[in-house]
Amino acid sequence: MDxxxxxxxxxxxxxxxxxxxxxxxxALLLFxxxxxxxxxxxxxxxxxxxxxxxxxxxxxxxFAAAVxxxxxxxxxxxxxxxxxLRLNTRPSMVxxxxxxxxxxxxxxxxxxxxxxxxxxxxxxxxxxGLLATALGMGVLGLAVATTLLGALVARAARRGALLxxxxxxxxxxxxxxxxxxTQKAIQGLPWTEAQDELLTLVGxxxxxxxxxxxxxxxxxAD
Amino acid sequence: xxxxxxxxxTVYRSVxxxxxxxxxxxxxxxxxGQIPQLDILEQSARNLYFHVPMWFALMxxxxxxxxxxxxxxxxxxxLRDIRAREAAWLALLFGLLGIVTGMVWARFTWYVxxxxxxxxxxxxxxxxxxxxxxxxxxxxxxxxxxxxxRGRVAAVYNLFAVVTMPFLLYILPRQLPSLHPxxxxxxxxxxxxxxxxxxxxxxxxxxxxxxxFWVLYTQRVRLSWIRKRxxxxxxx
Amino acid sequence: MTLHPLPASAAxxxxxxxxxxxxxxxxxxxxxxxxxxxxxxQGLERVMLDDGKIYVVLAVVLIIWxxxxxxxxxxxxxxxxxxxxxxxxxxxxxA
Numbered sequence: 001m002d003x004x005x006x007x008x009x010x011x012x013x014x015x016x017x018x019x020x021x022x023x024x025x026x027a028l029l030l031f032x033x034x035x036x037x038x039x040x041x042x043x044x045x046x047x048x049x050x051x052x053x054x055x056x057x058x059x060x061x062x063f064a065a066a067v068x069x070x071x072x073x074x075x076x077x078x079x080x081x082x083x084x085l086r087l088n089t090r091p092s093m094v095x096x097x098x099x100x101x102x103x104x105x106x107x108x109x110x111x112x113x114x115x116x117x118x119x120x121x122x123x124x125x126x127x128x129g130l131l132a133t134a135l136g137m138g139v140l141g142l143a144v145a146t147t148l149l150g151a152l153v154a155r156a157a158r159r160g161a162l163l164x165x166x167x168x169x170x171x172x173x174x175x176x177x178x179x180x181x182t183q184k185a186i187q188g189l190p191w192t193e194a195q196d197e198l199l200t201l202v203g204x205x206x207x208x209x210x211x212x213x214x215x216x217x218x219x220x221a222d
Numbered sequence: 223x224x225x226x227x228x229x230x231x232t233v234y235r236s237v238x239x240x241x242x243x244x245x246x247x248x249x250x251x252x253x254x255g256q257i258p259q260l261d262i263l264e265q266s267a268r269n270l271y272f273h274v275p276m277w278f279a280l281m282x283x284x285x286x287x288x289x290x291x292x293x294x295x296x297x298x299x300x301l302r303d304i305r306a307r308e309a310a311w312l313a314l315l316f317g318l319l320g321i322v323t324g325m326v327w328a329r330f331t332w333y334v335x336x337x338x339x340x341x342x343x344x345x346x347x348x349x350x351x352x353x354x355x356x357x358x359x360x361x362x363x364x365x366x367x368x369x370x371x372r373g374r375v376a377a378v379y380n381l382f383a384v385v386t387m388p389f390l391l392y393i394l395p396r397q398l399p400s401l402h403p404x405x406x407x408x409x410x411x412x413x414x415x416x417x418x419x420x421x422x423x424x425x426x427x428x429x430x431x432x433x434x435f436w437v438l439y440t441q442r443v444r445l446s447w448i449r450k451r452x453x454x455x456x457x458x
Numbered sequence: 459m460t461l462h463p464l465p466a467s468a469a470x471x472x473x474x475x476x477x478x479x480x481x482x483x484x485x486x487x488x489x490x491x492x493x494x495x496x497x498x499x500q501g502l503e504r505v506m507l508d509d510g511k512i513y514v515v516l517a518v519v520l521i522i523w524x525x526x527x528x529x530x531x532x533x534x535x536x537x538x539x540x541x542x543x544x545x546x547x548x549x550x551x552x553a
Contacts, residue, residue: 148382155375156365165361166379169354173389196397204389211385215378218295253515265510269518276522312529319525323518330506330514438529445536452543 003096006089010097015104017075028068028105032113035060040120048121054182057117058138058175061110066164069102069146073154082154091220095147095213102143102150110139126188134181134194137201141174141208148212151219177201227301227447228440238437244430248272251423258417262331269327271423275431276320280352282435283313288384291377301447303373306380307363308442312435314356321349344395345402351390355383 018024039056048056076082085094114135118125125131145167153163181197191198228234252271260267287309294302324346325339333341340346362379366372395402506513 145382149379152362152375152379155371156362157367158365160365162362162365166358169351169358170383170386172348172351173386173394176394200389200393200397203393204386207385207389208382211382215295215382218374219378249519252519253512263511265512266514268512268515272515272518272522315525315529319522323521326517326521327514330503330511334503334507434526438526438533441533442536445533445540449536449540449543452540452547 003090003093006093007096007100010085010089010094011100014097014101018101024068025105025108028064028109029112031068032060032064032109033116035063036113036116036120050183050186051179053117053121053123054179054186057113057182058179060117061106061113061138062142062168062171062175063164064109064113065106065142065146066167069105069150069163073098073151074159077154086220091217092213094220095151095216098151099143099147102147103140106139106143106146110135123186125186127185127191130191130194131182131185133198134178134185134201137198137205138174138178141201141205142171144205144208144212145171145174148208148216148219151216155219173200173204177204227444234437234440237433241430241433241437244426245434248423248427248430252427255423256419258419264331266327266331267420269323270420271427273320273323273327274424275428276316276323277349278428279316279431279435280313280320280349282432283309283316283439284352284384284387286439287313288380291380294373294377295381298370298373300369300373300450301443303369303377304446304450305443306377308439308446310356310359310380311442312439314353314360316435317349317353317356321346321353324349343402344398345391348390348395352387355387359383 036056039060073082076085114131117123146163149163149166149170152166153159156162177197177200181194181201184194184197248271252268257265257267287306290302290306290309293299294306328341328343328346329339359376359379363372363376366375506517
C-alpha cells in the first residue's frame with residue numbers, strides 16, 4: 001500500500017503541475033493536429049488506402065510523442081526537485097508515477113488524433129473494438145518507452161533531438177504491428193485476422209515494461 | 223591493475239592464426255568449390271559464404287555488447303563499458319557490410335532488370351533499423367559528459383534496445399513476406415536450404431568471420447583501455 | 459510483376475497500388491522469379507551478369523575486404539593518436 005501511495009503521489013504531483021499550465025498536453029495535441037492537417041493538405045483530396053490512413057495516424061502519434069514527451073524528467077533535473085524525489089521515494093515508485101502520467105498524455109494524444117483522423121477522412125471503423133485494442137496497446141508501449149528514455153535523456157548534457165533519435169528506431173516493431181492492426185480494424189477484418197499483430201503488441205509491451213522496470217533503478221540512482 | 227586486458231596472449235594468437243587459415247580456405251573453396259546450379263542465383267549462390275557470416279558477426283556483437291552492458295551495471299567497472307562500446311561499434315560495421323553486400327547480391331539476382339537497390343525486404347529494413355538503434359547508442363554516449371553517468375545511461379539504453387531486438391529480427395520478419403530463408407517458422411536455415419556440399423565451406427566461413435570479429439574487438443578494447451589509462455583519470 | 463519497370467505511360471506517381479504493401483506471401487511470389495529484361499542489359503548490369511554472375515560474388519567479397527581494411531586504418535589512426543599522447547606525456551614524467 002505504501003508503494004502505491006508513493007507512486008500515486010508522484011503521479012498527482014506531475015498532474016497538478018501539468019493542470020496548472022497545461023503546457024505539455026496543449027503542445028502535444030496542437031502538434032498532432034497540425035501535423036495531421038498538414039499531411040492531409042499535402043496529400044490533397046483523393047481516396048487514401050486504409051494502410052496509408054493507419055500509417056498517417058501512427059506516424060503522427062509517434063512523432064508527437066517523440067517531440068513532446070519526456071519533458072517531466074528534464075524539468076525535475078532543471079529545478080533540482082530530482083534530488084528531493086530521490087531522497088523521499090524509491091525508484092520504482094517514481095517510474096510508476098511518471099509512467100502513469102505519460103500514459104494519460106499519450107492516451108489523450110492517441111484518442112484525439114484518432115478522432116481527428118476519422119472525422120477528417122470520414123472513415124467509418126468497422127471494428128471499433130479492435131481499433132481500441134490496437135490503440136491501447138500502442139499507447140501503452142509508447143508510454144513505457146518514453147518514460148524510460150525520457151529519464152535517460154534527462155541525464156544527458158546535450159539534449160537536442162536526442163529523444164526522437166533514441167525512440168523512433170526502438171519503436172519500429174510497435175509501429176509496424178499497430179499500423180497493421182489499425183488497418184485491419186478499419187477494413188473490418190475479424191479479430192482472428194489481427195491475431196499476429198495483437199500478440200506481437202502484447203509481447204512487445206510486456207517485454208519493454210519488464211525491462212524498463214528493472215532498468216529504471218540504474219538511471220535514477222546517483 | 224593488470225597491464226593488459228588480454229588474459230592469454232597464446233589464445234589470442236591461436237585464434238588469429240585460425241582466422242587467417244579459415245578465411246583463406248573459405249575464399250579459395252568459396253570461389254572454386256562445387257555448388258548446385260540454380261536459376262537466378264547461378265554462381266552468386268557463393269555469396270552465402272560471405273554475406274551470411276556478416277549477420278552472425280552482427281549478432282555476436284549485439285550479444286557481447288549487451289552482456290558487458292549488463293555487467294557494467296552490476297560492477298561499474300570502466301573496462302566493461304569499453305567492451306560494450308567496442309562490441310557495438312563492430313556490430314555497426316558488420317551490420318553495414320551485411321546490408322551493403324545484401325543490396326548488391328539482390329540487385330543482380332532477384333531484382334535484376336528492375337534497377338532497384340533497396341526493396342524493403344523485411345530483414346533488410348529491420349537490419350537498417352538495428353543500425354539506427356546502434357547509431358542512437360553512440361549519439362547518446364556523446365551527449366553525456368560524466369564518464370560514470372555516460373556508462374550507465376548507455377548500458378541502460380543498450381539493454382533496453384536488446385529487449386526489442388527479437389521483435390525486430392525474428393518476430394516481425396516472420397509475419398511479412400521475405401526473400402530470406404526462415405519465413406516458415408524456423409529462425410534460420412532448415413535442413414533443405416543448404417546443400418551438403420556447401421556446408422563444408424559455409425560453417426568454417428562463419429567460424430572464420432566470428433573469429434575475425436573477436437580479433438578486431440580485442441584489438442580495439444586493448445587500445446581503448448590504453449587510451450583510458452593514459453588519460454590518467456582518477457581511478458575509482 | 460510489381461518490381462519490373464513500368465512503361466512510361468503507366469508510371470503515374472500518385473497512387474501506385476503496390477505501395478500499400480500486401481501482407482501475404484503469395485503477393486510477393488511473382489517477384490522471386492527472374493524475367494529477362496526486355497532490352498539487353500547495359501553497363502554495370504552487363505558486367506555483373508556475365509559468367510554466371512560470379513562478379514556479384516567478387517563485388518561482395520571486395521566490399522567486405524574494404525570494410526576490414528577501413529577498420530585496420532582506423533585502428534592505426536588510434537595507435538598514432540596514442541603515440542602522440544605518449545610523446546607529450548613523457549617529458550612531463552620524471553620517471
